[in-house]
Amino acid sequence: MTEKDWLWDEMRQVGTDYADLAEVEAYDARMGAFRDIDGENRETLDLLAVAPGAAVLEIGCGTGRFARAAAAAGMVVTAVDVSAVMLDYVRRKAAEAGTAVATRHAGFLTMGLPDGAFDAAVSGLALHHLPDLWKLAALRNVARALKPGGRFVLRDVVFAPAADEAPEPHFERFAASLPEMRVPAARHVAREFSTYDWIMEGLLRRAGFDIVSQGVPVESLAVYLCRKR
Numbered sequence: 001m002t003e004k005d006w007l008w009d010e011m012r013q014v015g016t017d018y019a020d021l022a023e024v025e026a027y028d029a030r031m032g033a034f035r036d037i038d039g040e041n042r043e044t045l046d047l048l049a050v051a052p053g054a055a056v057l058e059i060g061c062g063t064g065r066f067a068r069a070a071a072a073a074g075m076v077v078t079a080v081d082v083s084a085v086m087l088d089y090v091r092r093k094a095a096e097a098g099t100a101v102a103t104r105h106a107g108f109l110t111m112g113l114p115d116g117a118f119d120a121a122v123s124g125l126a127l128h129h130l131p132d133l134w135k136l137a138a139l140r141n142v143a144r145a146l147k148p149g150g151r152f153v154l155r156d157v158v159f160a161p162a163a164d165e166a167p168e169p170h171f172e173r174f175a176a177s178l179p180e181m182r183v184p185a186a187r188h189v190a191r192e193f194s195t196y197d198w199i200m201e202g203l204l205r206r207a208g209f210d211i212v213s214q215g216v217p218v219e220s221l222a223v224y225l226c227r228k229r
């Protein structure tokens with residue numbers, strides 16, 4: 001029998017292809033249309049409440065806006081992504097700013113980091129690249145990499161329809177809430193693996209986190225502050 005022949009291949013890009021250099025360079029401009037990324041980064045650093053010198057892990061760093069902001073604030077940052085193109089970009093931009101970000105070409109399932117090495121962890125709009133079956137393994141790996149009591153800020157598209165609401169109109173409302181990004185928003189629903197709020201909450205708890213707070217500042221874009229038990 002092949003060893004781990006059931007393992008999800010996280011190196012295969014799902015949905016938008018972040019291994020494509022043109023996509024990487026357009027990414028920040030596209031996100032800026034509906035996200036205040038600098039504001040998100042400030043909020044995330046506040047939620048993490050760690051001092052300069054703290055070891056911070058980011059998984060699915062993309063262009064590294066958070067990783068680079070954390071490095072500029074004095075954190076010792078390790079940024080993980082399955083896209084080598086993204087990681088090249090992060091290192092180049094960090095160096096241009098006179099900072100450094102350590103990068104690791106891997107994903108949630110394959111990052112293989114030492115247990116308890118990090119004071120805090122962050123992931124933004126990346127976990128939805130994994131099907132629910134694999135999100136638990138991913139979140140357990142994040143918990144394992146953290147020190148006890150370490151904080152984790154998870155930001156992602158999570159759907160929270162009312163108890164008596166059918167999912168389809170909820171998905172249409174999400175896609176319609178982003179008129180300039182209708183095509184990628186619809187593709188997100190159709191092809192990527194965002195899940196429901198109650199599933200995400202169960203996964204976080206089962207992975208070993210307490211949920212300290214949660215909010216939805218923008219339609220379907222949830223933020224969870226978690227603490228490793």
Ligand SMILES: C[S@@+](CC[C@H](N)C(=O)[O-])C[C@H]1O[C@@H](n2cnc3c(N)ncnc32)[C@H](O)[C@@H]1O
Nearest residue numbers: 010018060061062082083107108124125126129
């Ligand atoms: C939508 S971007 C988010 C980038 C950034 N964190 C942000 O908040 O804008 C998703 C990123 O997750 C990466 N990614 C996809 N699957 C992943 C996995 N299994 N593990 C880690 N990163 C992954 C992609 O390569 C991409 O850079």
